[in-house]
Amino acid sequence: MKDKDYSRLFAEFEGVEADLIPVLVRIQERDGYISEEAVRRVSRFLRLSENQIYGVASFYPKFRFTEPGKKSIKVCMGTACHVRGGLFLSEAVGWQLGVGIGQTTADKRFDFQRAGCLGCCTLAPVVMVNEDVHSRMSVIRLKEILEKDD
Ligand code: FES
Structure with a gap:
């Protein structure tokens, strides 16, 4: 995913911790999963560690971290x-x-x-x-x- 694609997506949010789940939902809707690259971008955007993001996201079974198959x-x-x-x-x-x-x-x-x-x-x-x-x-x-x- 390109820089501008993330910028466009992040522009919908304030960049606060409470945005974490909605941001991840949007990324998964867009990409079908949450890639390592996406976690890095979200980490920078929300100023949260990647571990914090995985910790929260893995609590919700709806989030997936591998690219879906056909x-x-x-x-x-x-x-x-x-x-x-x-x-x-x-x-x-x-x-x-x-x-x-x-x-x-x-x-x-x-x-x-x-x-x-x-x-x-x-x-x-x-x-x-x-x-x-x-x-x-x-x-x-x-x-x-x-x-x-x-
Ligand atoms: S146990 Fe209910 S559908 Fe499988």
């Missing part, structure tokens, strides 16, 4: 999904993609997240692929989704 795979780990194989699905995603939770594949095709209850427990176990909910997911169906080329 497809975002979110495995529900809420109670209903967990007892119906959510953990097994989660391990299968990590194994198949070769990435850990919160990471993006090197080719940027996928990122892998875990989530709390996605609000459709009767359909457990549930996996979200971008905004699409896939219900009663199995490892075989999951594998098909991950291998699908679109």
Whole structure:
């Protein structure tokens, strides 16, 4: 991101500590995640240490610090999904993609997240692929989704 892009974004704010969350929200809306560069820029703008910024931001699961993939795979780990194989699905995603939770594949095709209850427990176990909910997911169906080329 260029200097002028940050200047434009920061111009919407006063530059006080209370701006931290709104600034991070705007950056994530714009970039899809909060990069190390963004944290450095915010640190200078708000006169907060990078550790303070990570400390606050990591408290909110909505903030992400890795570039999203083209497809975002979110495995529900809420109670209903967990007892119906959510953990097994989660391990299968990590194994198949070769990435850990919160990471993006090197080719940027996928990122892998875990989530709390996605609000459709009767359909457990549930996996979200971008905004699409896939219900009663199995490892075989999951594998098909991950291998699908679109
Ligand atoms: S526990 Fe997975 S949708 Fe509720």
